[in-house]
Amino acid sequence: MAEDQRNRRHPQNLQGVLRLAVEAGSAADGPALPEPMSEERKEWLKGALAEVAKGQNSEVEQMKECMRVLLRDGGCERGREGEEEGEDEEGETEGALEFLSELCENLDNARDLMTLGGLDLCMSQCLNHPQGSVRWRGAQLIASCAQNMPEVQCHLLSKGALPKLLQLTDSDPHPTVRVKALYAVSCLVREQEVGLRAFLSHDGFSVLMRGMQSDNEKLRTKSSFLLLNLLTVHPEHKDTVLSMGMVQQLVSVLRMPRSSFHEHVLGALCCLVEDNPLGLRDCQSPTLGLEEMLNQRAEDLQGREECQEELEFCKRLRSACFCGRQPDDSGMDR
DSSP, X not given: OHHHHHHHHSOSSHHHHHHHHHHTTOOTTSSSOOOOOOHHHHHHHHHHHHHHTTTOOOHHHHHHHHHHHHHXXXXXXXXXXOHHHHHHHHXXXXXXXXXXXHHTTSHHHHHHHHHHTHHHHHHXXXXXXXXXXXXXXXXXXXHHHHTTOHHHHHHHHHXXXXXXXXXXXXXXXXXXXXXXXXXXXXXXXXXXXXXXXXHHHTTHHHHHHHHHTSSOHHHHHHHHHHHHHHHHHOGGGHHXXXXXXXXXXXXXXXXXXXXXXXXXXXXXXXXXXXXXXXXXXXXXXXXXXXXXXXXXXXHHHTTOGGGHHHHHHHHHHHHHHHSSOOGGGTTOOO
8 A cells, every 4th residue: 555655646757747746736727827836746746756767866857858848749749649648748748847947946947948948949839839728837937937047038038038928918818828928028027128128129018008908817917017117117218108198098997996906007107207297297187087086096095904005106196196296295205
């Protein structure tokens, strides 16, 4: 009995490990987003892969083995060998991508995967895979490797990763793909001047605008948060955003049923009016009815401790636009 339990816990080959990694807690083909990998599952993956590797415990070797799984999936003729085999191959691909994302939280591993050609393989194959469960894991792998790694960011940008990720964010039919793709976009453009220039050249602000207007709550939240971050760190791009009619679009978003992401929307409006006469004029336009909306919103949020950030932005914007005072005169500075 003990021997059977060991065999179940530690498959005898990498394919078994990857298949069970997916079965252990990954059901993201539906609209629900996956939970973060638990510490217990991380340890299980490491132990299982170490056992089947027969002494080849080098993380580089593990990455190479995962890449072989990805290559095998890309070379297979889907449907020829039957539906069950196709599902097994997809499960192995998903597991390989998850394991690579885990390994590449280590910055040295992210650099090594880039050198091995793993990121190029991910962009050319995984981001274009017919299965959404593979596409979002590919985007997640790119995000894991790109965050805080200028060398990897520049490589991905030079290979055209950003326009592909923006396209997935904008129009992929799978909701999790859109969210993970935007996460990868964020990792490529925040605090990365080359990435920001590419973002601007591919009309990235319009993608964020459409993301905030989607019916995907997590995409709305991430889109508004990235917009607020970019406007805060790069105020020189306010005029570009204002020329797109962003104030009018943001106010229309605020008219949607209230949601927690409205905090970021109000923050972005505050950024657009500060030291910018054009943004101030847009917000003061009587056709928007913004003053009345802000008065009502402030009244609704009063006394709700969990909404204090949103209330602060609301008062700050109202003071800047309709009380003849700049935000720093309102006593509401953060």
